[in-house]
Amino acid sequence: MKIRRITLYQVKMNLKQPFVTAFGTIHERESLIARVEDEEGATGWGECAAFSAPWYTEETVLTCWHINEDFLIPLILGKTIRHPNEVSGLFQHVRRNPMAKALLEGAVWSLYASKQGQPLAQTLGGTKKQIPVGRAIGIKPMSELLKEIDTALQEGYKRIKVKIKPGREHEILSGIRKHYPELPLMVDANSSYTLKDLELLKSLDQYGLIMIEQPLAYDDLIDHALLQKKLETPICLDESISSLADAQRAIQLGSCRIFNLKIGRVGGIGTAIAIHDFCRDRGIPVWGGGMLEMGIGRAQSIALASLSNFLFPADTGGSAHYWEEDIISPPITVENGYIEIPQKPGLGCEVNLSRMEALTVYLRDFA
Numbered sequence: 001m002k003i004r005r006i007t008l009y010q011v012k013m014n015l016k017q018p019f020v021t022a023f024g025t026i027h028e029r030e031s032l033i034a035r036v037e038d039e040e041g042a043t044g045w046g047e048c049a050a051f052s053a054p055w056y057t058e059e060t061v062l063t064c065w066h067i068n069e070d071f072l073i074p075l076i077l078g079k080t081i082r083h084p085n086e087v088s089g090l091f092q093h094v095r096r097n098p099m100a101k102a103l104l105e106g107a108v109w110s111l112y113a114s115k116q117g118q119p120l121a122q123t124l125g126g127t128k129k130q131i132p133v134g135r136a137i138g139i140k141p142m143s144e145l146l147k148e149i150d151t152a153l154q155e156g157y158k159r160i161k162v163k164i165k166p167g168r169e170h171e172i173l174s175g176i177r178k179h180y181p182e183l184p185l186m187v188d189a190n191s192s193y194t195l196k197d198l199e200l201l202k203s204l205d206q207y208g209l210i211m212i213e214q215p216l217a218y219d220d221l222i223d224h225a226l227l228q229k230k231l232e233t234p235i236c237l238d239e240s241i242s243s244l245a246d247a248q249r250a251i252q253l254g255s256c257r258i259f260n261l262k263i264g265r266v267g268g269i270g271t272a273i274a275i276h277d278f279c280r281d282r283g284i285p286v287w288g289g290g291m292l293e294m295g296i297g298r299a300q301s302i303a304l305a306s307l308s309n310f311l312f313p314a315d316t317g318g319s320a321h322y323w324e325e326d327i328i329s330p331p332i333t334v335e336n337g338y339i340e341i342p343q344k345p346g347l348g349c350e351v352n353l354s355r356m357e358a359l360t361v362y363l364r365d366f367a
């Protein structure tokens with residue numbers, strides 16, 4: 001595949017309902033989409049996971065634009081790439097910036113899969129025909145939270161994840177457990193606690209949680225290892241893991257028992273597969289969290305989650321839960337708590353060009 005053209009789109013799409021985390025409220029999702037084209041006119045699409053502000057990790061939509069325009073695109077434009085795993089090698093002299101890198105790497109994977117005539121899931125080594133999904137719910141008043149859990153369960157979602165923050169943990173969790181004692185439930189703290197909260201975090205063991213995600217600092221492994229020794233509830237790391245080396249260190253230190261594996265956060269699909277395989281060989285389960293992705297990013301996450309060691313339901317809800325109209329067709333649908341793995345070559349769906357046009361605030365062609 002000789003890459004002859006890359007188009008970067010900056011897009012904005014309103015969320016149907018705002019998403020509240022420990023950091024703030026997101027009303028509209030801003031993102032970057034990349035389209036790569038080879039000299040035979042075949043195309044692939046990628047989506048950037050970064051948010052508008054650096055509250056999840058340090059990258060933002062605009063830092064990713066800058067890194068792509070000024071550094072990454074020049075490294076692959078005009079190059080012949082035989083396999084998407086070569087992309088990370090071309091990017092090796094650009095330090096970190098994983099979400100910026102994953103945008104183009106993902107587009108090259110989608111191009112490669114479509115040229116192989118294979119669904120992306122198969123190209124990645126996925127074996128599942130469908131994946132179970134759960135619902136992630138932001139911080140909201142108790143009555144709304146219970147209503148949303150009820151709706152999600154009626155729609156067939158297989159587990160519920162709620163965001164927690166200091167001061168509201170017991171209210172949220174005892175409120176849920178009173179109504180749903182057996183519900184498969186997990187929490188995400190997005191780094192809201194420190195080891196000073198040890199007793200409080202230990203008290204969460206009483207709720208029978210599947211896991212507690214990223215309780216301590218976003219870049220920590222040591223304190224998580226100390227905490228995990230004191231907790232019955234498995235810790236799952238999200239923000240702390242941005243490379244295979246991070247995952248290896250976390251396992252060595254005992255910082256967690258589960259990983260949340262997100263393509264953007266680890267710098268691309270190739271690294272995500274490497275972490276998956278490393279964990280599989282050591283009996284450490286992984287699962288796929290969400291980044292409020294639009295359809296392209298969501299299709300990639302679904303393909304990755306078809307790998308065998310994804311052992312918990314993914315955070316990947318259906319398109320209709322988030323958007324009036326997604327940027328792909330068909331949109332992603334959840335039936336009875338499962339998403340079918342698309343069987344069409346490439347991403348497994350078409351990018352809706354007129355919808356893309358309506359959402360694009362800026363675009364630039366590189367050829």
Ligand code: MG
Nearest residue numbers: 188213238289
């Ligand atoms: Mg998380």
